[in-house]
Amino acid sequence: MKIITFMRLKPGKPPAMVSFIFLLFSTFTSAKEQTLETGNLNNKLTHYLISNNSVAVKNILQTCGECSQFIDPLLLEWSNGILARQEKNYAESIRHYRKVISIHPDWYSARLQLATVLYLNKDILSAEAQLRKLRSESLPEEAAVLIDSFIAKIQKTxxxxxxxxxxxxxxxxxxxxxASGRSIGRWKSEKPQSGKGVMFWGEAEKTFSLPDNLFGITRLATSGKVPGSGLTDPLHPLMSHGHQCRPDILTVNSGFLPALLNRRTGTVFYRQWLTERYNSVVKDCRFLFL
Structure with missing residues (x-):
């Protein structure tokens, strides 16, 4: 039995359902979100932020120029979170989103976007926590169903x-x-021997999500050879010519590999490899006559 515990990178992308959730949230906002729509500029920017429209957000900030001083500072923070996510700077994006929801925890659209960025950043546990907080609110039935599906997808990881x-x-x-008949001096080659059997392998693997971009995979694996008629291990010490019964060898490899990696960068913090090989000898005189 080979037991392997290690960490590895798993590239991913948000489920397609997230886009539809954003569409739902663009038409459903909390009362406090609506209060931000004071003035045409904040009004337009708020709409693009809630609908997660990174292109429109970027255009507004680029064309605004000096008028950005009239934009609500928290909306600018949210905008920076969206733009950082677009550039795949997930750590920076998460920082902006967390600042937004720390001041306004009932801005559901921002929390959903934070959960998505956490998912992209491979922080699975934190993403699920944000989705569950969002699910505890009074949401439209369509959004609640899709968020439940998103949570189920994360759990399947x-x-x-x-x-x-x-x-x-x-x-x-x-x-x-x-080749038969070959000889060197007094040495003469053996005759080719035939044999039958089955080689097998199997693995069971489970992922364990950990905080701070860490995750582990525990893999239980086994591989070996089930001997059949004449299928033997010629390197085994019991295979000398002095034995009357030729043994068949059931070979099973085993190992243990614990390791710890950063989920996003792949940095290895700890790794050690141990292996063993087990040989089970099965003597059977029926296999003597080859």
């Missing part, structure tokens, strides 16, 4: 995954004997 396979072996020269 930590599901068990199973893989495996096997190969049927029918070897005609398992002892790697040279």
């Amino acid at each position: 930590d599901n068990w995954a199973f893989r495996g396979g096997f190969t049927y072996l029918n070897e005609k020269n398992i002892n790697n004997a040279p």
